[in-house]
Amino acid sequence: MTTTHSAETTNARLVVENLGKSYGSGANAKEIIGDLTFSVNAGEMVCIVGPSGVGKTTLLKCLAGLHPNTKGAIYIDGKQVSGPPKEMALVFQDYSRSLMPWFTVEKNIKLPLRHLKLSKAEIASRVEEALAAVGLSHAAKQHPWQLSGGMQQRVAIARALAYRPEILIMDEPFASVDAQTRFELEDLCLKIRDDFGMTILLVTHDIDEAVYLSDRIVAIGNKPATVLEVMDVQLPEPRDQITTRALPEFSELRSHTLELIRKAQA
Numbered sequence: 001m002t003t004t005h006s007a008e009t010t011n012a013r014l015v016v017e018n019l020g021k022s023y024g025s026g027a028n029a030k031e032i033i034g035d036l037t038f039s040v041n042a043g044e045m046v047c048i049v050g051p052s053g054v055g056k057t058t059l060l061k062c063l064a065g066l067h068p069n070t071k072g073a074i075y076i077d078g079k080q081v082s083g084p085p086k087e088m089a090l091v092f093q094d095y096s097r098s099l100m101p102w103f104t105v106e107k108n109i110k111l112p113l114r115h116l117k118l119s120k121a122e123i124a125s126r127v128e129e130a131l132a133a134v135g136l137s138h139a140a141k142q143h144p145w146q147l148s149g150g151m152q153q154r155v156a157i158a159r160a161l162a163y164r165p166e167i168l169i170m171d172e173p174f175a176s177v178d179a180q181t182r183f184e185l186e187d188l189c190l191k192i193r194d195d196f197g198m199t200i201l202l203v204t205h206d207i208d209e210a211v212y213l214s215d216r217i218v219a220i221g222n223k224p225a226t227v228l229e230v231m232d233v234q235l236p237e238p239r240d241q242i243t244t245r246a247l248p249e250f251s252e253l254r255s256h257t258l259e260l261i262r263k264a265q266a
């Protein structure tokens with residue numbers, strides 16, 4: 001059954017309402033997500049943070065339709081979703097497993113587009129635009145194994161962009177790259193949000209990263225998982241890796257978030 005949500009009349013692009021998820025059934029059922037309610041507005045960057053094992057990846061898998069939720073509902077633009085939403089693209093931590101090593105960068109980006117019934121010219125233009133957006137126009141004919149880790153993750157981001165999703169879901173996307181590359185990729189995400197008006201939901205372990213990137217942070221904790229707090233991040237725009245991180249408001253938010261998560265682990 002498809003139902004609608006009042007978000008139809010608000011700015012919320014994604015609404016997660018009383019979501020619950022258990023693995024297994026009957027006596028073997030294990031409740032991982034108890035009750036999560038939050039929303040992500042159009043063009044907003046929201047980061048999910050929480051202790052290891054709390055169910056962050058499980059939440060993203062429910063949103064992406066890879067696992068059915070056992071309670072509650074997910075709405076995109078006010079319409080309840082069941083199954084993989086066509087409006088979403090995903091970027092995972094492990095770029096080495098998500099890219100096809102035997103295909104060129106260009107071919108990797110084209111892959112998900114084959115379901116969209118686009119003309120050859122449209123595909124070529126989307127690939128070109130996505131590669132330019134991530135600064136990899138020069139690497140179109142190379143293979144993933146010829147690129148650094150950071151470049152490979154840029155290819156994964158370009159592939160998601162070329163699909164032109166309304167919502168980009170990212171699970172620890174920068175966890176496997178060095179610190180400098182991580183900063184560059186964080187700034188790339190902010191640029192994508194601004195240039196494409198993209199709505200982005202990102203899971204991260206790194207509280208500093210969440211504070212730096214977010215318009216809002218959703219902290220989750222407890223077993224089964226619940227929302228601990230949703231925090232507005234009103235740091236000045238544009239963000240800058242040096243000056244933003246040096247602001248007293250940045251430190252305050254970081255300490256507050258860390259404390260929340262520490263308490264939820266105790």
Ligand SMILES: Nc1ncnc2c1ncn2[C@@H]1O[C@H](COP(=O)(O)OP(=O)(O)OP(=O)(O)O)[C@@H](O)[C@H]1O
Pocket residue numbers: 023024032050051052053054055056057058059205
């Ligand atoms: N397919 C599955 N079947 C059964 N249990 C699962 C499955 N996937 C995850 N779990 C369990 O659900 C819990 C939450 O796992 P999940 O990976 O969602 O947490 P997480 O917050 O993303 O963890 P981390 O921060 O360490 O990546 C863990 O106890 C995990 O063992």
